[in-house]
Amino acid sequence: MLLSYTEENYLKALLKITFNSGINEVGTNKLAASLVVKPATANDMLKKLKEKELVKYEKYGKIKLSKSGQKIALDIIRKHRLWETFLYQKLEFSWDEVHEVAEQLEHIKSEKLIDKLDKYLNFPEFDPHGDPIPNRNGELKVHYKKTLSDIAVGSSCKMVAVKDNSSSFLQYIIKVGLGINNQIKVISKQEYDSITIIEVNDILSSVSLKFAENIYVLCGDCIEGKKCFECQ
Amino acid sequence: MLLSYTEENYLKALLKITFNSGINEVGTNKLAASLVVKPATANDMLKKLKEKELVKYEKYGKIKLSKSGQKIALDIIRKHRLWETFLYQKLEFSWDEVHEVAEQLEHIKSEKLIDKLDKYLNFPEFDPHGDPIPNRNGELKVHYKKTLSDIAVGSSCKMVAVKDNSSSFLQYIIKVGLGINNQIKVISKQEYDSITIIEVNDILSSVSLKFAENIYVLCGDCIEGKKCFECQ
DNA sequence: TAATAAAGTTAGACTAATCTAACAAATAAA
DNA sequence: TTTATTTGTTAGATTAGTCTAACTTTATTA
Known part of the structure; x- marks a missing residue:
């Protein structure tokens, strides 16, 4: 159609x-x-x-x-985000310039074009803004926006992903007794350097700001299935 | 405007x-x-x-x-041919597929985009069909005047561009084993209907007048860098 | 629950780009 | 040079996407 x-x-x-x-x-x-x-x-x-x-x-x-309407909409978003990625990565557009041009490019009609572009960009999963790019079947990676460093003292959250995939970081996580789906409570935060005390499985650990910024979490509401705007 | x-x-x-x-x-x-x-x-x-x-x-x-109308038209042709070059060189589209997609892309409005694309492609002077690409001031390299049909029997020439960009014609060219920069020798010409026998890479083919009139060529002298008046 | 506000719909009009059918001007032919 | 043919123009209609203004339905609240 x-x-x-x-x-x-x-x-x-x-x-x-x-x-x-x-x-x-x-x-x-x-x-x-x-x-x-x-x-x-x-x-x-x-x-x-x-x-x-x-x-x-x-x-x-x-x-x-409808189902078909949704598929088409996802397809346009796919195109939009792939073009944004192209503009940013290949043509060196800045972060804030890509959207406007992509609004035009997203309407170009050629499946072949977009699949070739996808390949050329090495099948990226996220656009320059960190938003997920649907694949050609309309599936996309959920992505998380909130990190442990965003959680207020006294609140609890759940770890859902890591931002940094380096093995040294992953090993550090394990040492702290943390893992995907673990509940974390933020006990206190040092104002001067943001060193944070967290509680995981009744064990307290202190972690750096850098650490906290590389752990994606869901807030308390989202844990209960609410899907808040800030987390997801 | x-x-x-x-x-x-x-x-x-x-x-x-x-x-x-x-x-x-x-x-x-x-x-x-x-x-x-x-x-x-x-x-x-x-x-x-x-x-x-x-x-x-x-x-x-x-x-x-008018002057301004011409400038705008040249600008569209510039965009068209730059996009064709991108599709061909970067996304590995084939020769005969680029035109249709470029017809859409040429209308995208962003000077920055086209200048960055130009740079990304390393300021190409000719598109995949051998047509010259206007620069941002609307200037372009001279384009070709002589077609295969102008070449005398016994002479050789070099294909440099096509006049007709339709995919049917381009596919026909490929079938004949021809391509940009190929050397062509005119073996004989039927006087009655101008059917021409040409030799490309030691293979003989017969082509119609219509075909010959849509292949731009450089004459023997120009191949050697002479830039004769009739060809360019 | 009746009044008011908010949300949603309809009718009629406008613009851009297209068409068909009828007409007018310019050019070519007899 | 008159006629026929080609070329170009006009008038009126159509479709997509938009608007304003008037109206209807649903939701809120006093």
């Missing part, structure tokens, strides 16, 4: 809203606002997208992407 | 027609045909482009690009 740039942008906006807010419920107004058009305009487009079975939507109801 | 893709395509078409035919006189019908629209459509657009001072044009008269 050949879609116009505009239609593609509506699908992308829908995916982004549900992604970022964790909410699956999108209304006409919110959609319109995110595309900087009037609600009436979005409403018209929704009818069209429903006709094409790209969204599920009943009058006065909430909007959801 | 921000132009639509469509407007850009009209300017490009005008430049291409005058370029390829050597004629400076373009009419509504020819322009429309080259864009695969009806003359009425082209006529409407011409009024718009005249309004913007991108073409010089009076009712029932001939169409010419």
